[in-house]
Amino acid sequence: MGPRIRKSPFFEATVAAGVSAFTVYNHMYMPTSYGDPAEEYRRLTERVALWDVAGQRQVEIAGPDAASLVQYLSARSLSGLKGGRARYAPICDHDGYLINDPVVLCLADDRFWLSIADSDLGLWAKAVAAERGDDVRVFEPDVSPLAIQGPLAEELAIDLFGAEVVGSLGFFHHVGAEIDGIPLVLCRSGWSKQNGFELFLTDGSRGVELWDRVMESGARFGIGPGTPNASERIESGLLSFGSDNGPRTDPFETGLGAWVNLDGEYDFIGKAALLARVERGVERALVNVSFVDDSGPVESLPLEHPRAALLNGQVVGELRNAVWSPRLGHAIGIGLVQRSAGTPGTRLTVDIDGVECSVVVASEPFGTPRRLFSAT
Amino acid sequence: MGPRIRKSPFFEATVAAGVSAFTVYNHMYMPTSYGDPAEEYRRLTERVALWDVAGQRQVEIAGPDAASLVQYLSARSLSGLKGGRARYAPICDHDGYLINDPVVLCLADDRFWLSIADSDLGLWAKAVAAERGDDVRVFEPDVSPLAIQGPLAEELAIDLFGAEVVGSLGFFHHVGAEIDGIPLVLCRSGWSKQNGFELFLTDGSRGVELWDRVMESGARFGIGPGTPNASERIESGLLSFGSDNGPRTDPFETGLGAWVNLDGEYDFIGKAALLARVERGVERALVNVSFVDDSGPVESLPLEHPRAALLNGQVVGELRNAVWSPRLGHAIGIGLVQRSAGTPGTRLTVDIDGVECSVVVASEPFGTPRRLFSAT
Numbered sequence: 001m002g003p004r005i006r007k008s009p010f011f012e013a014t015v016a017a018g019v020s021a022f023t024v025y026n027h028m029y030m031p032t033s034y035g036d037p038a039e040e041y042r043r044l045t046e047r048v049a050l051w052d053v054a055g056q057r058q059v060e061i062a063g064p065d066a067a068s069l070v071q072y073l074s075a076r077s078l079s080g081l082k083g084g085r086a087r088y089a090p091i092c093d094h095d096g097y098l099i100n101d102p103v104v105l106c107l108a109d110d111r112f113w114l115s116i117a118d119s120d121l122g123l124w125a126k127a128v129a130a131e132r133g134d135d136v137r138v139f140e141p142d143v144s145p146l147a148i149q150g151p152l153a154e155e156l157a158i159d160l161f162g163a164e165v166v167g168s169l170g171f172f173h174h175v176g177a178e179i180d181g182i183p184l185v186l187c188r189s190g191w192s193k194q195n196g197f198e199l200f201l202t203d204g205s206r207g208v209e210l211w212d213r214v215m216e217s218g219a220r221f222g223i224g225p226g227t228p229n230a231s232e233r234i235e236s237g238l239l240s241f242g243s244d245n246g247p248r249t250d251p252f253e254t255g256l257g258a259w260v261n262l263d264g265e266y267d268f269i270g271k272a273a274l275l276a277r278v279e280r281g282v283e284r285a286l287v288n289v290s291f292v293d294d295s296g297p298v299e300s301l302p303l304e305h306p307r308a309a310l311l312n313g314q315v316v317g318e319l320r321n322a323v324w325s326p327r328l329g330h331a332i333g334i335g336l337v338q339r340s341a342g343t344p345g346t347r348l349t350v351d352i353d354g355v356e357c358s359v360v361v362a363s364e365p366f367g368t369p370r371r372l373f374s375a376t
Numbered sequence: 377m378g379p380r381i382r383k384s385p386f387f388e389a390t391v392a393a394g395v396s397a398f399t400v401y402n403h404m405y406m407p408t409s410y411g412d413p414a415e416e417y418r419r420l421t422e423r424v425a426l427w428d429v430a431g432q433r434q435v436e437i438a439g440p441d442a443a444s445l446v447q448y449l450s451a452r453s454l455s456g457l458k459g460g461r462a463r464y465a466p467i468c469d470h471d472g473y474l475i476n477d478p479v480v481l482c483l484a485d486d487r488f489w490l491s492i493a494d495s496d497l498g499l500w501a502k503a504v505a506a507e508r509g510d511d512v513r514v515f516e517p518d519v520s521p522l523a524i525q526g527p528l529a530e531e532l533a534i535d536l537f538g539a540e541v542v543g544s545l546g547f548f549h550h551v552g553a554e555i556d557g558i559p560l561v562l563c564r565s566g567w568s569k570q571n572g573f574e575l576f577l578t579d580g581s582r583g584v585e586l587w588d589r590v591m592e593s594g595a596r597f598g599i600g601p602g603t604p605n606a607s608e609r610i611e612s613g614l615l616s617f618g619s620d621n622g623p624r625t626d627p628f629e630t631g632l633g634a635w636v637n638l639d640g641e642y643d644f645i646g647k648a649a650l651l652a653r654v655e656r657g658v659e660r661a662l663v664n665v666s667f668v669d670d671s672g673p674v675e676s677l678p679l680e681h682p683r684a685a686l687l688n689g690q691v692v693g694e695l696r697n698a699v700w701s702p703r704l705g706h707a708i709g710i711g712l713v714q715r716s717a718g719t720p721g722t723r724l725t726v727d728i729d730g731v732e733c734s735v736v737v738a739s740e741p742f743g744t745p746r747r748l749f750s751a752t
Contacts, residue, residue, distance in 0.1 A: 001680045002408075002606070003697055004494065004619040005399065023381065024400035027494070027618070032378075094506035099499060118380065118403070120496035123475060124503045130470035130645075131507035140623070230378070242403070243380040247516065269506075304377045321379055 005029055008054035009144045009207025017215075017225040025055030025118045031227045040226045041326050044194055048152040049226030050214055053191070053198070054144035054207070059102075059114040059122040061129075063136035066110045069129055072268055073114075074104065075251055077261040081106045086172040086187060090251045090259055091121065096273030097248045099124065101241045101256070103189060105174055105200075113143065113200075117241035128269070142204045143185075148214065149196035152221040157197050159217050161186060174200075179213050182206045191228050193236035230302050231323045234288070234332055244286055244320050244334050246306070250274065252282040253336065284317060285342035289359035291322070291331035292347070301331055309335050309348045309359075316341035319350045319359065333359060381405055384430035385520045385583025393591075393601040401431030401494045407603045416602045417702050420570055424528040425602030426590055429567070429574070430520035430583070435478075435490040435498040437505075439512035442486045445505055448644055449490075450480065451627055453637040457482045462548040462563060465490075466627045466635050467497065472649030473624045475500065477617045477632070479565060481550055481576075489519065489576075493617035504645070518580045519561075524590065525572035528597040533573050535593050537562060550576075555589055558582045567604050569612035606678050607699045610664070610708055620662055620696050620710050622682070626650065628658040629712065660693060661718035665735035667698070667707035668723070677707060685711050685724045685735075692717035695726045695735065709735060 006028040008014075020035040031052050034040060043049045061070055071078050074089040081087055086105040091114075093099045100121045102114040114121060126138040148156055157166045161177050165186070169175060174187035185200040201210055215223060233240065239254060251260050252274070261268075262275055306318040317337030325332045341348065344363035349356055382404040384390075396411040407428050410416060419425045437446055447454050450465040457463055462481040467490075469475045476497045478490040490497060502514040524532055533542045537553055541562070545551060550563035561576040577586055591599060609616065615630060627636050628650070637644075638651055682694040693713030701708045717724065720739035725732055 002399070002619060003679055003681050004616065007681055023378070093499065093502055120499060123469065123496060123500040126469055127500045127503040128507055131504055240380065243378060303379055305379050305383055 001029070008052050009201060009204040010052040010054060010146060010211050011207075013208045013211035014052050014225065019225070023055075026057045026116065026120075028055040028057070030055035031225070033227060034225045037231075038326070039224075041229060041231055043222070043224045044150050044192060044226055044229050044232055045327075046151065047222035047224075048148055048150035048156050048196075048218055050211065050218065050223055051147040051149060051190075051226050051228060052211075053147050053228065054201075056115055056117070056145050057122075058141055058143040058200070059116055059125055059138065060112070060141045060143075061114070061125065061136055061138050062111040063134075064110060065129075065134040065136045066112055069125075069132070069134045069136055070104060070112050070114070071266060072132075073125055073128065075260040075268055075270060075274070077264050078104065078106075079264075083108050084174055086115075086174060086189065088172075088259060090256045092251065092268075092270030092274065093124075094269055094273065095248075096250050096270035096277060098241070098245055098251050098254060098256070101239060103172070105185070105187065107185075113141070115145065115198075115200075119242070142202060144201045144204055144207060145198045146201060146207075146210060146214065147190045147196060147198045148218070148223075149190045149192045149226070150194045152223075153194070153196035156214070156218050156221050156223065157186070160214065179210065182210050182213070184210070191238060192232055193238070194232065230321070231325055231327075234321060234323055234334060235325055235327050237288070239286075240321070245336065246318075246320075249284070249336065250277060250282070252278065253284040254286045257282075283339065284336055285339050286320075287335050287337060287342045288362040289319070289333045289335050289348065290328070290362050291333070292358040292360055303333070303352070307350050307352055309337055309341070309350050311341045311346065311348055316348065319348075322352075332362070335359070335361070337361075377405070384428050385577060385580040386428040386430055386522060386587050387583075389584045389587035390428050390601065395601070402433045402492065402496075404431040404433070406431035407601070409603060410601045413607075414702070415600075417605060417607055419598070419600045420526050420568060420602055420605050420608055421703075422527065423598035423600075424524055424526035424532050424572075424594055426587070426594065426599055427523040427525060427566075427602050427604060428587075429523050429604065430577075432491055432493070432521050433498075434517055434519040434576070435492055435501055435514065436488070436517040436519075437490070437501065437512055437514050438487040439510075440486060441505075441510040441512045442488055445501075445508070445510045445512055446480060446488045446490070447642060448508075449501060449504065451636040451644055451646060451650070453640050454480065454482075455640075459484050460550055462550060462565065464548075464635060466632045468627065468646030468650065469500075470645055470649065471624075472626050472646035472653060474617070474621055474627050474630060474632070477615060479548070481561070481563065483561075489517070491521065491574075491576075495618070518578060520577045520580055520583060521574045522577060522583075522586060522590065523566045523572060523574045524594070524599075525566045525568045525602070526570045528599075529570070529572035532590070532594050532597050532599065533562075536590065555586065558586050558589070560586070567614055568608050569614070570608065606697070607701055607703075610697065610699055610710060611701055611703050613664070615662075616697070621712065622694075622696075625660070625712065626653060626658070628654065629660040630662045633658075659715065660712055661715050662696075663711050663713060663718045664738040665695070665709045665711050665724065666704070666738050667709070668734040668736055679709070679728070683726050683728055685713055685717070685726050687713075687717045687722065687724055692724065695724075698728075708738070711735070711737070713737075
């Protein structure tokens with residue numbers, strides 16, 4: 001560890017809780033394991049887990065032109081988005097390729113947070129704003145999300161914030177709140193389908209205090225530390241930006257077409273390129289796959305890096321990810337393949353460290369491309 | 377390890393060579409240790425070391441408007457830069473804050489590589505180009521640098537490429553070359569002051585082959601694996617972007633003022649903000665420091681993250697980095713402090729894990745702010 005990569009406000013607490021592995025996300029260490037994947041999966045799907053997701057940094061855009069700029073950046077229409085609400089909004093570059101897929105939180109008519117995946121979207125947005133001459137400030141505020149996820153997250157949230165606050169908070173709604181004077185924005189959101197909340201801490205000096213306070217209240221719900229969970233998110237059809245897609249992948253290929261608005265009157269970055277590409281026909285599809293015989297490769301899962309996927313001996317794309325699914329009891333994965341190879345039931349072969357594996361393109365129940373991200 | 381972070385073309389070779397730690401650099405794993413720091417330092421300063429620095433990605437800018445765009449992006453004048461030459465060029469955002477410090481390689485009048493530090497400069501440059509309507513392509517080419525660094529790098533290079541090619545290659549000169557048909561661009565450059573070359577591999581499928589070939593030829597020069605070296609680079613006064621500076625640091629504060637051209641007639645991004653700041657007076661300085669009594673803290677070096685630096689009990693900045701210096705025989709570091717606290721001889725105190733340390737701002741021989749980066 002060195003000073004180039006930042007530590008989260010919750011870092012010391014995660015170390016005390018026994019973190020055993022980190023990844024780097026937006027130039028910040030982010031926990032990926034506490035050493036017991038099976039228990040962490042159970043905690044997330046049966047009780048409640050506490051995640052340090054401070055690496056999901058915020059890009060704040062504020063000022064008179066903020067709303068028009070945020071719309072210009074987003075492939076999804078933000079029409080009607082108002083204070084206290086959020087929307088999942090894929091963002092493309094000028095060539096129509098996906099460069100991030102943030103949740104956009106509207107704090108006020110002229111103030112937004114883009115809660116980003118792993119790319120320097122703030123740099124990019126600032127360049128766009130400056131070159132357009134927009135009257136906005138684009139910066140990274142002192143905001144660090146801490147997530148509580150799992151079926152008992154609701155009860156824990158009620159314990160922490162009261163039934164009235166939590167009961168009135170719909171999916172992707174958010175509200176300013178505090179715990180023992182620790183300031184935060186509470187949002188019903190998070191990167192799992194187990195229900196939960198993200199606590200956007202707005203004072204980085206109080207991270208350990210917040211972690212400890214949530215752990216204390218969560219004890220009676222069986223809370224424990226966890227991390228964004230590779231098995232659960234693939235079972236649930238959530239996109240992992242940068243893992244599932246490579247560079248030069250568009251939102252239609254990654255199953256995000258429903259969140260791209262090509263029909264609106266307004267312009268957004270990448271719109272012209274996307275219109276042309278839809279006209280020509282989208283080339284690839286992100287598909288879920290099931291391993292047919294996973295006795296061999298399962299030992300080397302999760303996949304360290306993408307592998308070529310073949311149909312009848314021809315490369316038709318890549319297996320981007322593979323994990324063991326506790327829910328399904330077999331290995332599953334995500335492929336980015338030519339559309340012709342993406343029909344449910346298609347059998348593909350993949351060489352994983354010298355073992356030839358068969359995978360079958362899945363339909364229900366764990367997702368088709370169109371259902372890969374069902375956030376509001 | 378997962379598929380979100382890329383593997384370098386040299387990855388398998390570094391594993392075979394015994395790599396023991398990686399960092400993440402431009403979304404790619406980059407080796408930081410092979411387990412024996414003292415031997416790696418000796419190899420670099422006495423013989424020759426082989427570094428996988430593929431994480432130093434290239435941003436290619438090509439097309440009719442390439443030259444004018446690259447100048448608009450760069451705080452340094454690129455006037456006179458021609459094919460086969462390179463220049464170190466700090467890059468600022470529109471507010472005049474440093475966002476990267478690449479070496480710009482001119483491949484042709486209309487084609488450049490920005491060999492970047494750790495930030496998504498390609499995203500940013502592409503946004504600027506598109507919003508300006510420049511006729512250029514901005515993309516990441518299949519280019520991965522492999523560095524040979526050390527006093528015997530010259531002899532090794534002659535062995536690999538011939539005395540004629542190497543002899544005619546001045547500092548920051550580059551030329552297309554190949555080894556056994558493996559295509560690359562050979563440049564006299566690298567992030568050490570021990571002399572050396574970077575081999576910009578232009579076919580990612582041949583990384584292990586290139587690594588093995590260089591190792592084979594280097595055997596008689598005592599070559600071995602190494603990585604960018606924290607001790608050597610601080611001793612030598614090379615800037616580590618992202619380690620030495622935080623966000624919102626300008627090139628004058630980081631000792632790069634000599635590579636910023638405020639007098640030119642042309643505009644570049646951040647120029648107006650920098651002019652205003654110079655007018656007001658630069659607030660901070662990057663200084664080298666020596667530890668006065670390093671019996672305690674040396675055990676915890678290198679520094680994992682920045683610590684507050686105090687003068688007479690007042691916080692005057694941060695100790696950004698600290699390492700053991702084999703050359704000097706004591707611990708040294710880099711501070712980013714208020715100018716008034718940056719005078720050589722000033723004694724600052726820093727709390728490192730409960731141990732109060734004294735450091736003294738250094739002058740010669742290991743660098744003053746103005747000499748921190750002496751690349752051409």
